[in-house]
Amino acid sequence: MADPNPNRLRAAHDALWALVGTLFAGDTLHRNPSGLKAPAAKTDGLAGYVAQHDDNLPETVGVVCGPIYDLKATAEVTIAFSGKTKDDRQAAAYVKLEMLKTAIAADRQLGGAVDYADIAGAQPTDVPDSDWMAGGLYVQIGLLFGAPTPAG
Numbered sequence: 001m002a003d004p005n006p007n008r009l010r011a012a013h014d015a016l017w018a019l020v021g022t023l024f025a026g027d028t029l030h031r032n033p034s035g036l037k038a039p040a041a042k043t044d045g046l047a048g049y050v051a052q053h054d055d056n057l058p059e060t061v062g063v064v065c066g067p068i069y070d071l072k073a074t075a076e077v078t079i080a081f082s083g084k085t086k087d088d089r090q091a092a093a094y095v096k097l098e099m100l101k102t103a104i105a106a107d108r109q110l111g112g113a114v115d116y117a118d119i120a121g122a123q124p125t126d127v128p129d130s131d132w133m134a135g136g137l138y139v140q141i142g143l144l145f146g147a148p149t150p151a152g
Contacts, residue, residue: 015113080136089135
C-alpha cells in the first residue's frame with residue numbers, strides 16, 4: 001500500500017532529524033545511509049557517529065471514520081563511536097541517549113510536526129562485522145500523528 005500522506009510523514013521525520021542534528025552537531029551525522037561507516041578518529045580518542053533511519057512507511061494504527069488517519073511511524077537513530085574501549089563507547093552512547101530522551105521529553109510534539117514522540121526502545125549495536133560500533137545503541141523513536149485521508 002502506498003503511503004497515504006508522504007508530506008506529513010516526511011515532515012515528522014524532518015522534525016526529528018532537525019532535533020538530532022542540533023543535539024549531536026559535533027558528531028558525524030547521516031540520514032538513511034546505505035551502510036554504516038566508522039567516523040574518522042579524533043585526538044581525544046572518541047569520534048561520534050549518529051544516523052537516522054526513517055525511510056520506512058508508517059504503520060496505520062487506526063482509521064477514524066472521517067477525514068483523519070491515526071498514523072505511527074518509527075524512526076531509528078544509531079548512536080555509535082569509534083576509538084577507545086567498548087566500555088568508553090558504551091558510556092558515551094548512554095550519555096547521548098539521555099540527551100535525546102531529555103530533548104524529546106521537552107518537546108513531545110517536535111515543534112508541532114507530530115502529536116506525540118517518545119523513545120520506544122534501545123538495543124546494543126554490537127554486531128560481529130562492525131567492531132567499531134561495539135558499545136553503541138540503536139534507538140527506536142515512535143512518532144504518532146494524524147494525517148488527512150484521501151477523502152479528507
